[in-house]
Structures are given as C-alpha cells and as structure tokens.
Amino acid sequence: MKHTGKRLFQYAMLFKKPLIIALLFLAAAVATELSGPFIAKQMIDRHILGIEKPWYEIASVNQTDKVVPYNGKQYKRSDNFAEGEAKGKEVRILQAGSQFALVEQAISFDGARKLTDGQLTITQGAEKAVYPAKKLSIQELYMFYEPEFMNLMKLGAIYLVLVIVGAGFSYGQHYLLQAAANRIIQRMRTDVFAQIQRLPIHYFDNQPAGKVVSRITNDTESVRELYVQVLANFFTGTIYIVGIIGALFVLDYRLALFTLPIIPMLYLWIVVYRKYASRYNHEIRERLSSINGMINESIQGMTIIQAFRRQKESIQEFEQLNDEYTSYQNKMLSLNSITSHNLMNVIRNLFFFGLIWYVGGSSLNTLITVGVLYAFVDYLNRMFHPMTGIVNQLPNLERALVSADRVFELLDEQGIDVADGKSARYLGNVKFENVRFAYKEGEDVLKNISFEARQGQTVALVGHTGSGKSSILNLLFRFYDVNEGRITVDGRDVRDMPKQMLREHMGIVLQDPFLFTGTIASNVSLDDPSITRERVERALTDVGAVEMFRSLPQGIDEPVIEKGSTLSAGQRQLVSFARALAFDPAILILDEATASIDTETEALIQAALDVLKKGRTTFIIAHRLSTIKNADLILVLDHGEIVEQGSHDELMQQLGRYYQMYQLQQGHREAATAAVEEANVSSVTE
Structure with a gap:
C-alpha cells in the first residue's frame, strides 16, 4: 500500500498547481469558519455577560463614552474607562435566575445568587453574603445594554462577512479539488489504455477481456472517488482538526489537553478498520472482475449458449460468482456498521459527559467564562464533524486503494513502447533458421523450422490442426519471439527491429475477421490519414467487392456495428482483405482467408491475388488445398515439424x-x- 500511495501521490503531482491552490483555499475557508466561535465568545463574554462587570459612577457626561444615565446619576462600565480617568462609587449589575438587580456597592465574592424582597444573597460553599439590591425593569436593563448594541452589530456583520468569504473559499477548494481529480483520472485512464496497446499478445491470452475492461472502467472510477471524495474529506478533516486543536489551546490549554486523546483513538480506529477492510475489498474487486469477464464472455458466446441449451448452467455459474460477491459485500457491510459514524457519535457524547464532569468537579468552573465554554463546545462539535467525515470515507479509501493496486499492476506489466518513426519499405525476403518455439516451457509447438521465402513468392502452409501453421505466422509478426534459432527479413533479425516498424509493411487477413464500429470505408482505412478515399475504393475494387457494397443503401459509407454483425461472413472477409491491401504490405499473410467465402467470391479473390502477389511475399494458411496449387512453395507441417516442402507438382510426385x-x-x-x-x-x- 505504501508503494500504491506513492504512485497515487505522483499522479496528483502532475496537477499540483490546482491542488495547492485548493489547499490554500481550504486553509482560508477553515480560518474563516473557525473564527466564528471566537467572535461568539467575544459577543458573550464582553458584550452580553459583560454587563456584570463593575460599573462606576462618573461626574462628567459625555454621550460618546458609553455612559448610562440611571436614577439621576451617570454610570460607566469598568472596561470602557480610559487610562487615568477618574472613577466614582462602584456598583454591580448581577443576574439571579431570570432577573437582574442593581447592587450599589462592590461584592466580596461571587457564587450562587438569589434575589428576594430587595436583597441579593450570594452563597459560595460555607460563605454567604447579603446585599441590598434593586430589581431592574426591562427598560432599565435595556439602558445598560444599549452601549453594547453597536459593537454586537459590528461583530455580527464581521461574522456574516466571514461566512460569505468562507463559503466562497469552500466552493473554490471543492471545485479545484474535483476538477484536479477528474484530470488525474483522465490521465490515468489514458495511461491504462495506452498500456494495453503496449502489452504483448500473450498477456491477452491469459486475461479475460472483461477483467481488463473492469480495470479500465470500474477500478479507475474507484480511484477517482479517492481523489474526489476521500482525499477531499481527509485534507479538509485534517486541516480542520489541526486548526481546531490550535484554537482550543488559544482558548484554554487545560481543556485542549482534555481533548487530545481523540487523535490517537481516531488513528487506532483507522488502523484496525483497514486491517480487515483491505482483505474484503480485494476479494470484492476480484469477484467483480470475474463477473464482468463472465458477462462479456456470455454476450459474445450467446449464440453457442442458446444453440447448445446451456442457459441454465450459465445462470448457475453466474449465481455462484454473484453469491460470493454478495457474501464479501455483506462482510464489508458488517464491518462498516460496527465502525460507522454512529460509534463516533457515541465517543463524542462520552467526551461531552467527561467535559461536564471535568469542569464541574474541578476548580475550572470558577475560572472558565460562559463564552469560553460555549466556544469550546462549539469547537468540539466542529472537530467531530470532520472526524465523522473521515470515518465515513474509510470504506471508499480501502476500495480505492485496492482498485489502485489493480490498476498499477496492469501498468507495471512489461510492455513495448510504440515506435513513432517510419521505416523504409523492405523487400520481403523471409528466412526461418532452425526455429524452435513453445507457448509453455517444455512443450514445443515448432521444432527446427527452416525455410526461405523470396520477394514476390507465395508460401503456403498446410497441415492438421495444431501442426504449427499459425504459430509460424505469429512469430513472423512478432506476436511472440522464438526460443531458439532466428527469423530474418531481408537478412535482418526481426528481434532487432521495433515491432511497430516490422509490422508497418505487413498485412494480415484472419479466418475470423474483426471489424470495428464505424463504416465499411473506415474499416478499410482504419482512419489512417495516409489511406485516401481513392485508395480505399481501389482496394475494394481489387478484391472484387466494390460492386457488392455499392448495392448497400450508403455504399461503402454503410455503418458497421460492433464486430460487423450486420454483414455476412463473406462481406466481412472482403473488408478485411481490402484493409490489408490498402496498406500495400511487403509481406501479406492470409490465415484461412477464403474459408468464409463462397466459391464465386473466392474466384474473384483468386483472380485479384494473381495481380496483387507480384512484388509481395505472401504466406497462405489453407485447408482447402485447391486454393494453393499455384504457390511457389508449400510447407507440409506435422506436430511442429516440416515433413515435406516443394511446389504442388513436386509434392504430388512424392x-x-x-x-x-x-x-x-x-x-x-x-x-x-x-x-x-x-x-x-x-x-x-x-
């Protein structure tokens, strides 16, 4: 996972500018949001509860000095006096229950208060003090609060501005983070698809197409959630938690120390959760890939499934995979339920209970103001919110890391870089020298194959199924490399030539042609800009197919759906044949190319081949021996060995x-x- 995390970080650094700006916006948003409790503390302690601070009688009257007229005298609160300003008699305004009373003298100590019959009784432990007091009416109380209204409105306006500014920063960081995440995944998907083009053919021999598709789609989408949701929550949560802890220490370090155990608890929670979640998610992603692989295989083989009445067996096989997938999903669900945000709420409530006990049972209750306590509780609530967000994202984190593992596993497969350059067209002299080859070690499918095909010659390969005909052409195309011996083209070992440059001047027509979604013309040119419209039409004309396709509603611009299923087998083969010819290959390979074509169409192609083979080395795999009577060299293979070779007449004489x-x-x-x-x-x- 460490290696995976490093790779994910490297991808993120490709778009570090928007990410850094997003983090700066996030820090600004956190700062503006965390300033709220400080403003609330100021409003409570100074401007609301500040009324209980000492008031002093003054002689001079100045309406700008926050002076309050009461009962024919002028009073000013202690914190509004300028330095050196004269103070008269001290009075106090104290709250007892829901009532406020004016005490025209200083008090010795503070404690529990009770107002009855014009007397205010203050009790603190065993001590008790009684003071003459006058109950204030609402209008009189308003007079003492009036000097603070302007400050309260200013602080309220500042708070509103901070909320708006914070919302703007929050929007910016969310937008930038998600935009960067989308670009990261766009790059990752491009890299994965490019990697597929680099992978050797034998990789796909051992990997179901559905599993590969699952890595490109499902797994990269899970990784996108990592950047969009998981990292956004973790970044936001971490900055919030650090900011809140700092604010708590500013408020009161003793209360801040009380909350510090939350951090190791969260860390322990994450470690325990990941220990189990990682294993479950690996199994879930593996089962999902298998399900995708089976669905893909079933769709492609639906004709065979229905023809041989295998629907019930296919359903049973799918149900088994689906049951396994559901079983691990339920295990994951149980784990998430046990360690969900509800448990975080329980921990939060326990901390609140502990806070009440801690403050109430210690001397802090006389030292902490209501504003500090309010701000502390507000911050504590705010701290649990991002922690709950982090906990809720743990399932997505594990799922994304497992998916990232699978994506990077594909990216780490040994591939071959696509060569961008162009090479001169070679002549096409091909020579096999004592070639041995095995798909699996110790199981040779070709043994000491030696022959030579000169430029312009036609070489036919015949033999029973499994004799090695297709393997010879796979080696020539370098879909695989020889184990022993060597293959040369114009005297140059093919292993010394970049694969793309070797294949640049080769054309191939397979027994089962593959057509892409598009048109007939685009399937001939493969959207290569060097293949002009005239060249496409000429290739179709050369194989005798242009008249056949002109009868279609849109001619050679007739749409072709996936795999060309709307065309007949013969039409698909003709398109495939024209595709190979349009690229004017030096070496042309026909792998049972006429197997799916009727006799009349085959006659057209045979006539075209007589012209096309001139100056071009042609290899033909054929079971229908009548189609290769004119070949310059016929190789008869048996169990990976050439048992006979020669022209048709020479072999018939043998x-x-x-x-x-x-x-x-x-x-x-x-x-x-x-x-x-x-x-x-x-x-x-x-």
Whole structure:
C-alpha cells in the first residue's frame, strides 16, 4: 500500500498547481469558519455577560463614552474607562435566575445568587453574603445594554462577512479539488489504455477481456472517488482538526489537553478498520472482475449458449460468482456498521459527559467564562464533524486503494513502447533458421523450422490442426519471439527491429475477421490519414467487392456495428482483405482467408491475388488445398515439424502426405491409399 500511495501521490503531482491552490483555499475557508466561535465568545463574554462587570459612577457626561444615565446619576462600565480617568462609587449589575438587580456597592465574592424582597444573597460553599439590591425593569436593563448594541452589530456583520468569504473559499477548494481529480483520472485512464496497446499478445491470452475492461472502467472510477471524495474529506478533516486543536489551546490549554486523546483513538480506529477492510475489498474487486469477464464472455458466446441449451448452467455459474460477491459485500457491510459514524457519535457524547464532569468537579468552573465554554463546545462539535467525515470515507479509501493496486499492476506489466518513426519499405525476403518455439516451457509447438521465402513468392502452409501453421505466422509478426534459432527479413533479425516498424509493411487477413464500429470505408482505412478515399475504393475494387457494397443503401459509407454483425461472413472477409491491401504490405499473410467465402467470391479473390502477389511475399494458411496449387512453395507441417516442402507438382510426385491430403479432398480416397501403399512397397524393395 505504501508503494500504491506513492504512485497515487505522483499522479496528483502532475496537477499540483490546482491542488495547492485548493489547499490554500481550504486553509482560508477553515480560518474563516473557525473564527466564528471566537467572535461568539467575544459577543458573550464582553458584550452580553459583560454587563456584570463593575460599573462606576462618573461626574462628567459625555454621550460618546458609553455612559448610562440611571436614577439621576451617570454610570460607566469598568472596561470602557480610559487610562487615568477618574472613577466614582462602584456598583454591580448581577443576574439571579431570570432577573437582574442593581447592587450599589462592590461584592466580596461571587457564587450562587438569589434575589428576594430587595436583597441579593450570594452563597459560595460555607460563605454567604447579603446585599441590598434593586430589581431592574426591562427598560432599565435595556439602558445598560444599549452601549453594547453597536459593537454586537459590528461583530455580527464581521461574522456574516466571514461566512460569505468562507463559503466562497469552500466552493473554490471543492471545485479545484474535483476538477484536479477528474484530470488525474483522465490521465490515468489514458495511461491504462495506452498500456494495453503496449502489452504483448500473450498477456491477452491469459486475461479475460472483461477483467481488463473492469480495470479500465470500474477500478479507475474507484480511484477517482479517492481523489474526489476521500482525499477531499481527509485534507479538509485534517486541516480542520489541526486548526481546531490550535484554537482550543488559544482558548484554554487545560481543556485542549482534555481533548487530545481523540487523535490517537481516531488513528487506532483507522488502523484496525483497514486491517480487515483491505482483505474484503480485494476479494470484492476480484469477484467483480470475474463477473464482468463472465458477462462479456456470455454476450459474445450467446449464440453457442442458446444453440447448445446451456442457459441454465450459465445462470448457475453466474449465481455462484454473484453469491460470493454478495457474501464479501455483506462482510464489508458488517464491518462498516460496527465502525460507522454512529460509534463516533457515541465517543463524542462520552467526551461531552467527561467535559461536564471535568469542569464541574474541578476548580475550572470558577475560572472558565460562559463564552469560553460555549466556544469550546462549539469547537468540539466542529472537530467531530470532520472526524465523522473521515470515518465515513474509510470504506471508499480501502476500495480505492485496492482498485489502485489493480490498476498499477496492469501498468507495471512489461510492455513495448510504440515506435513513432517510419521505416523504409523492405523487400520481403523471409528466412526461418532452425526455429524452435513453445507457448509453455517444455512443450514445443515448432521444432527446427527452416525455410526461405523470396520477394514476390507465395508460401503456403498446410497441415492438421495444431501442426504449427499459425504459430509460424505469429512469430513472423512478432506476436511472440522464438526460443531458439532466428527469423530474418531481408537478412535482418526481426528481434532487432521495433515491432511497430516490422509490422508497418505487413498485412494480415484472419479466418475470423474483426471489424470495428464505424463504416465499411473506415474499416478499410482504419482512419489512417495516409489511406485516401481513392485508395480505399481501389482496394475494394481489387478484391472484387466494390460492386457488392455499392448495392448497400450508403455504399461503402454503410455503418458497421460492433464486430460487423450486420454483414455476412463473406462481406466481412472482403473488408478485411481490402484493409490489408490498402496498406500495400511487403509481406501479406492470409490465415484461412477464403474459408468464409463462397466459391464465386473466392474466384474473384483468386483472380485479384494473381495481380496483387507480384512484388509481395505472401504466406497462405489453407485447408482447402485447391486454393494453393499455384504457390511457389508449400510447407507440409506435422506436430511442429516440416515433413515435406516443394511446389504442388513436386509434392504430388512424392506420393507422400500432401498427395494423400489432396486426393482425400478431391474425393479419391481409395486411389490415394493405393498409391501411397505402392510407393511404400517400392521404397522398401529398393
């Protein structure tokens, strides 16, 4: 996870400018918001409860000096006197219950108060004091409060301005954080998709397409939530908590020390939660990938599933994966329920209870003002809010880290950088020299393959299924590399050539052609700007398909949906054939290219091939031997070895395996068997 965190941080640093600005906005928003309790404290202690401070009688009257006229005399509060200003007799205004009374003398001590029959009784422990007092009416009390109204309104206005400014900063930081997160994930998705283009073919042999898709879509979306929600809450929460703890120390360090145990409790909470959540989330993401893989496979193979009545078995297999996924989701749900924000609320209430006990049972209750206590409780409430936000984001954090692990695992796969340069068109002289190859170690599929194809020659590969025909062409294309021996093109080892430059002058037509969503024309050109419209039409004309496609409503601009399912097998093959020819390859590979084409269409292609093969090295894999009679070289393979090679006439004269295969396809089974037996007898006699 440390490595994953570092990688995520590196991605974030690609867009550090908006992130830094967002954090500055966040700090400003926190500062403005945390100033609220300080303003409230000032309003309570100075301007509301400040009425209980000592008042002094004054001789001179100045309306600007916050003087209060009462009962024919002038009074001024102690904190409004200028330095050196003369003070007269001290009086006090004290609250007892819901009533206020004026005591025309200083008091010895403060404590519990009681106003009865013009007397104010103050009790503190065993001590008791009684003072003559006059109950103040609402109008009289208003007179003593009136000098503070302007200050209260100023502080209220300052608070309102801070709220508005804080809201602006908060909006800015939210917008910038989320915009940066979207750009980070955009970059990550681009990197993942680019990585897929770099991965060797054998990676996809071992990975279901649905699992790869899941990493690009579901996993990157989970990582987006990390930047948008999780980190925003963690950043915000951390700054809030640090700011609030600092404010608490400014208010009263003793109360601040009382709250410090909350931090290690939160840390311990996160550690314990992640220990279990990480394991559950790994299983959940793995099951989700398997479900996506199965859905993808089922959709692509729906024809076979329904044709062989395997719907029930497919449903059962899906239900098993779905049950496992749901089981781990429920385990995760139980963990989240146990460690949810409700537990945080319980801890908060316990701290409030402890605070009441701590303050009430110690000498602090006589030293802490109401304003300080109000501000402290407000800050404590504010501190638990971001902590609850952090706790609520823990499930998303773990899910995102697991998803990030899977994304980076894909990005760390060994790939090949796509070469940007162009290479000169090579002649197409191909030579295999003692080539051995195995998909799995120790299980050779090609053994000591040696042959040479010169420029302009046509080489046909024939043999039973699994004899190694397609493997030879996979090596030539460098979808895989040889284990022993070497393959050269124009005398240069293909392993010394960048794969993209090697394939730049190769064309291939597969037995099962793949068409992309677009049009017929775009599937021929693959949207390569160097392939002009005229070149596309010429390629279609060369394979005899242009008239066929002109009969469609939009001609060669007819839309093609995924995999070209609206076209016939023969039409898809013709598009694939025209695609290879449009790129004018030096080496053309036909892997059972005429297998899906009817006899009439095949005749058109064969006629076109006679022209197209000139100056181009062509490799043909064919089971229909009648299509390769004109090949310059025919290689007969059996279990990964070349058992016969030569032209059609030479191989027929040998009366060997090729002769027998050809006669069987022509329907001369008995004649072929007799000829082979006669040849074997003659060789033994000799």
